Amino acid sequence: MSLLVKICGLSTRETLEVALEAGADMVGFVFFSPSPRHLSLETARELGRQAKGRATKVALTVDADDATLENIAETLQPDLLQLHGKESIARVRDIKQKFGLPVMKVIAVETSADLAALPGYASIADRILFDARAPKGATRPGGLGNVFDWHVLEKLDLQLPFMVSGGLSADNVAEAIRVTCAGGVDVSSGVESAPGVKAPELIRHFIRAARATEELMVR
Numbered sequence: 141m142s143l144l145v146k147i148c149g150l151s152t153r154e155t156l157e158v159a160l161e162a163g164a165d166m167v168g169f170v171f172f173s174p175s176p177r178h179l180s181l182e183t184a185r186e187l188g189r190q191a192k193g194r195a196t197k198v199a200l201t202v203d204a205d206d207a208t209l210e211n212i213a214e215t216l217q218p219d220l221l222q223l224h225g226k227e228s229i230a231r232v233r234d235i236k237q238k239f240g241l242p243v244m245k246v247i248a249v250e251t252s253a254d255l256a257a258l259p260g261y262a263s264i265a266d267r268i269l270f271d272a273r274a275p276k277g278a279t280r281p282g283g284l285g286n287v288f289d290w291h292v293l294e295k296l297d298l299q300l301p302f303m304v305s306g307g308l309s310a311d312n313v314a315e316a317i318r319v320t321c322a323g324g325v326d327v328s329s330g331v332e333s334a335p336g337v338k339a340p341e342l343i344r345h346f347i348r349a350a351r352a353t354e355e356l357m358v359r
């Protein structure tokens with residue numbers, strides 16, 4: 141199984157094209173208004189058409205209601221929903237049933253105690269993303285460039301595909317994969333020149349660095 145690389149927070153045609161041409165498996169679009177990467181539905185429609193059939197289109201939402209998810213499903217036509225809020229297990233099940241789309245539930249990690257909720261989510265989600273827990277008072281639950289202690293995942297026994305994110309960059313992605321044995325990696329801040337501004341060379345560099353680790357065992 142090859143490593144999945146996701147570039148998240150894309151918001152322009154130009155940088156989306158760079159990610160697609162550099163071989164991103166997943167491209168992420170943020171629908172959360174406090175984020176510097178938040179997309180309008182109009183832009184989502186345009187970028188969704190551009191990415192169709194070229195990579196997995198991921199819609200990132202934070203505790204979104206049904207009406208918001210309906211608008212995103214209609215305009216972006218995502219292949220995967222990334223639930224990055226405090227969605228309960230029941231809400232994840234409800235979203236899967238209502239929208240008929242696979243779901244990647246995010247687990248915010250700081251210590252091993254944060255993995256207590258994992259079995260419940262793993263029983264309903266299609267994949268898990270482990271991201272760094274945002275500090276108290278943060279304006280958003282992710283996309284802050286913060287790293288968590290990857291050793292928390294070292295002894296993980298999860299029968300579900302999982303990815304890792306949080307402060308990844310071309311410089312540390314190999315070590316994150318080595319420690320966690322994750323089957324995928326996800327980056328946003330680490331391929332930007334300023335919050336919300338994707339840098340083409342950093343996108344290419346990240347994907348090259350992640351791909352260079354593919355001889356390591358992944359799951």
Ligand SMILES: O=C(O)c1ccccc1N[C@@H]1O[C@H](COP(=O)(O)O)[C@@H](O)[C@H]1O
Nearest residue numbers: 148175282283284285306307327328329
């Ligand atoms: O990118 C955002 O602004 C964002 C907003 C709300 C929730 C999650 C967000 N980003 C996601 O967080 C992880 C880690 O990002 P980073 O690489 O540390 O910047 C990733 O999945 C982002 O897409």
